[in-house]
Amino acid sequence: MSTATRVAVPMSETSVPPSPALATSRRPPTSTGPAARKELPAWPVLVLLWGMPAWWAFGLLPFYLQIMSVPMVAYLIQRGRVSIVPGTIPWLAFVVWMLPCALMLDSLGRVVGFGMRFTQFAGIAIALVYLLNAPRSLSVRRVLTALSFTWGFIIVCGYLGMIWPDGELTLTIGRVLPASVLENEYVKDLVFPGFSEVQDPWGAEEPFVRPSAPFPYANGWGASLVILTPAAIAAALERGTVNAFGWFLAMAGLAVPPAVASSNRGLFLGLIIGVAYVSVRLLLRGRWVAFVVVGILSSGVVFLLSASGAVEAIVARQEVADTTTGRSLLYDETFARTLESPILGFGSPRPSLTSEITVGTQGTLWNTMFCFGFVGLALFAWFLIGGVIRTAAAPNTIALWLHAAVVSSCVVAVFYGLDRHLLAICLILGLLLRERYLPSSTLWRRDPLRGGAHAN
Secondary structure (H helix, E strand, C coil): CCCCCCCCCCCCCCCCCCCHHHHHHCCCCCCCCHHHHCCCCCHHHHHHHHCHHHHHHCCCCCCHHHHHHHHHHHHHHHHCCCCCCCCCHHHHHHHHHHHHHHHHCCCHHHHHHHHHHHHHHHHHHHHHHHHHCCCCCCCHHHHHHHHHHHHHHHHHHHHHHHHCCCCECCCCHHHHCCHHHHCCHHHHHHHCCECEEEECCCCCCCCEEEECCCCCCHHHHHHHHHHHHHHHHHHHHHHCCHHHHHHHHHHHHHHHHHHHHHCCHHHHHHHHHHHHHHHHHHHHCCCHHHHHHHHHHHHHHHHHHHHHCHHHHHHHHHHHCCHHHHHHHHHHHHHHHHCCCCCCCCCCCECCCCCCCCECCCCHHHHHHHHHHHHHHHHHHHHHHHHHHHCCCCCCHHHHHHHHHHHHHHHHCCCCCCHHHHHHHHHHHHHHHHHHHCCCCHHHCCECCCCECCCC
8 A cells, every 4th residue: 555754743722631551652853954944824724714704705715715726825835745545646736637628628617617616627626735734723623614614604504595595685796796707607616605595396385495595506505414523423422521412412303494495415315324334333333322323313413304394305305306316317328428528528527418507516416427537436436435444443432433424425426516615614624634645633543432442
């Protein structure tokens, strides 16, 4: 197995203290060069997460990665030395591969959309590299706390969609953008964000009001909960305090009403897969108490969802809008048309020949295949699935919940667009890869909840 250059760094003040045995075996830093003395500040990454309410309110979410990439690149250049761990190169290669795919674009609007998407993905790559090289300032606790805050903010936004379904933010950056940019419908939805996605299919007794804020579409809201809920659990476990667990349980309870209103099949499927995955792993490790706790809590959530009418809402929406059949036909067309340009793809989604839905949407993997060809799909899958394999050991409960977030991401990537969630996915997977190859805390060496070394 390939290994990364091991960088010895002191424990963060917020990290879980190591056991005496680990403390006595820790060696002092061996590198004394300028790079070892330059610690990257945490604020460029933390502003992305803690600042999400402000980014969204001003319509800057489409640009926040590009904006914060500038100080991150400046700090990395100033540091003068960058560490890369196994498992991150596929994402960097994927971003580079996007460039030749731009040759397939055939209109100014698509060029603008591609430019925004490329700079967004490049910004994620920069944030990933930055995280790898800031183990002290961007400690496990600080990153998980920020992700947990983002999770809570998204749940609160779900209530905006329920209370003001027709609400929209208009005093945003969109007011100063040129008309040529706003012609792109996706860009317009981003810079003038609405609170919900209101669907009124033929045959429905009343419109379906599905919360979406701070994302343009309801499926994006559901996907965010699939990815961030396991991270919020990991954050509570890492702190291990009553307040931390109380925060999680309170917000999880608040998430039920907007989750029911979303009638989002993928949301419930992703959460079920994540919880089931952790439960099986705990059972295989002989963690009976943890297994029972997870089982009781998840059973309670299932009961609440069933009693609240979530199942009925999903069935009702499916009966009047057969999205399963529509998706199947769209996937067939997406694959067939990708064969016309299998290497470079088409650079961006295109109108369907048989449906109102655009080809190259309705799923990140399908989008990647259609826009960037089978080469792009292979690089993207290599990063996501390869990361799952590399970090499968997940030697403690905190790492296991983080790993569940990535596992669930692989599942929902088949039918959900994850562009707006790739930052969270890359930060979570980046933490796991960093602690696997360049450990700066006890995340990859023992189970804080059990007190001893633990392997898969």
